[in-house]
Amino acid sequence: MKLKIRIFIVFLFTITFSYAQNDLECKTKLSLFHQEVNVKNFDKAYDNWKFVKDSCPALSIAIYADGEKILRHKIKTSQGGVKKEYLNELLEVWKKRAVYYPNKTPKGVYIAKTYQLKYDNKKLLQNSNSELYEGFDMAFQTDKKNFTHPKSLYTYFSLVVDLQDEGKKTLKEVFNKYDDVNEKIEEEVANYSTKLNELIAKVDENKELTRNEKSRKTSYESYLKNYDVIKSSISKKLDDRADCVNLIPFYTKDFENHKSDAVWLKRAVSKMHQKECSEDPLYETLVIAYDEVAPSADTKFYIAYLLMKKGKINEAEKYLSEAYDLETDAFKKSKLAYKIGQILKKRKSYSKARVYFRRALKLNPSNGKPHLAIADMYAKSANNCGDTEFNKRAVYWLAAKEAKKASRVDPTLRRDSEKFVTRYEALAPSKQMVFICSCSGTKIDFSCWIADSIIVPAI
Structure with missing residues (x-):
């Protein structure tokens, strides 16, 4: 043992x-x-x-x-x-x-x-x-x-x-x-x-x-x-699969079975909107059903879009404002502000659009797209925002300045930002024009909707 x-x-x-x-x-x-x-x-x-x-x-x-x-x-x-x-x-x-x-x-x-x-x-x-x-x-x-x-x-x-x-x-x-x-x-x-x-x-x-x-x-x-x-x-x-030719019959077939399903309706409306299928009556049917089942900032935006298409601008803008006020999530609110800005920009309501673009930037500073949108509106307003040829072209300096901000906060936009900055600077007054006017360092005020100013750069 x-x-x-x-x-x-x-x-x-x-x-x-x-x-x-x-x-x-x-x-x-x-x-x-x-x-x-x-x-x-x-x-x-x-x-x-x-x-x-x-x-x-x-x-x-x-x-x-x-x-x-x-x-x-x-x-x-x-x-x-x-x-x-x-x-x-x-x-x-x-x-x-x-x-x-x-x-x-x-x-x-x-x-x-x-x-x-x-x-x-x-x-x-x-x-x-x-x-x-x-x-x-x-x-x-x-x-x-x-x-x-x-x-x-x-x-x-x-x-x-x-x-x-x-x-x-x-x-x-x-x-x-x-x-x-x-x-x-x-x-x-x-x-x-x-x-x-x-x-x-x-x-x-x-x-x-x-x-x-x-x-x-x-x-x-x-x-x-x-x-x-x-x-x-x-x-x-x-x-190729999600064009209107495929989407319309697809959602038409399934609508009756999902007309009370908020998630299905949201996805259907979003895809129809994204693929620009809003001309079809189904789009309006989906939007109305979505708003009835789950009214939200999202649904009010789509209703506003429908009203815009019908020419009911004032009513549409009320819905856009309501949509913005209803959204409580900061990131989603920023995205919504940008979308509203884009709609107003398309209608050439530049001053109102800029308000929403700036709201989008405040809520999500790392998204540079609103900067590019504002820059584009400045550039498109050049002929209406100066009392001389020089001052009109000076608007492009302001546009370039705004476009530069996009790449500073959003590296994904660096290429687009550089492209627009190059274009705007080429349209701004040349060094020869600045030399002739002897106005380097002079402040130029824009009294149109832009309501901003630019300092003439040194040559």
Whole structure:
């Protein structure tokens, strides 16, 4: 009996010692590969990383964070069967991360990353569109909150379109998925715009941003730019399917079954409005039903639009004002103010339009589009806002000044902003004209609706 106990103690000691040795080796190799990853020596880091991953999978989250960097490098620098092995290894790493660190592995992020990797390498991994779509859909339905990556949102929608082309999804499913993804993009744009606006407010107060704040500002601007790109891309992908020829019979057929469904009505009206199908009687039917079921700022805007088309301008403007007053969410209110401004601008009610554009800017300073709209109105008013040829052309300086503000607050508009600034400055008085009038530094007041002034620049 004593012998058995002694044998057991020796065995236990041996096992404990072995585990201790293994644990020490894992910690040493963890430190080594982490140092190599920090200086981007991914190939050198691989063997130590693989040992720790296989021997001590729960030791540190760094196994999975660094492992992803190592394997992405391996994937990028390999081909064929070797590349496929690294792809499968990365997929396995994400699975293990979810097992050992579930609280640090949000499903909306990592399931989407899994299927994005499979999609990007679908020929090599031989995945079907159906399998890929189901994976993205699982991520979206399971953890919509964390399914935020712009590229994955685009791929998710792109796949449902491809599946419709294959006869595996209906047009209704495509429309529904477009609305799901588009609403998610809007949600994320609002999220990042709110965060960015806090930093812009600090800059406007001439306060210095910290290093961390500068980094976050760059990140927010990058996300907003990418969301802008994919929103445009999914809209283009839908274009051929969501024209009036398809939308009108589609919504006519389903109207009776959904005439009390606020979400369905909202999506139907929005898409009909977006695709300029408002001439059809169905549009008015949908708007009226939507307003009866769920009266809101949204419905009042659409009613105003209908009244505008009927020439009932005064009544329409009352509804526009009511719509603006009803909206309580700052981001949505900003979008609404911009839309109202666009309607009034189209009617050449420039002074009223500018009021709404400025409201939009106040509510969401990181959206530069109102600046471009105001600049365009200034430029179109040049002939009516000066008592001399020089002063009329001077309006373009004011337009250029306003257009420059757009790219300062909204990097997604940099190209458009530069294009308009170049155009306006070319139409403004030339250096020769400024030299002849000897008026550098002179203030020019515009007494028309613009009610602003500009200082003649030095030559």
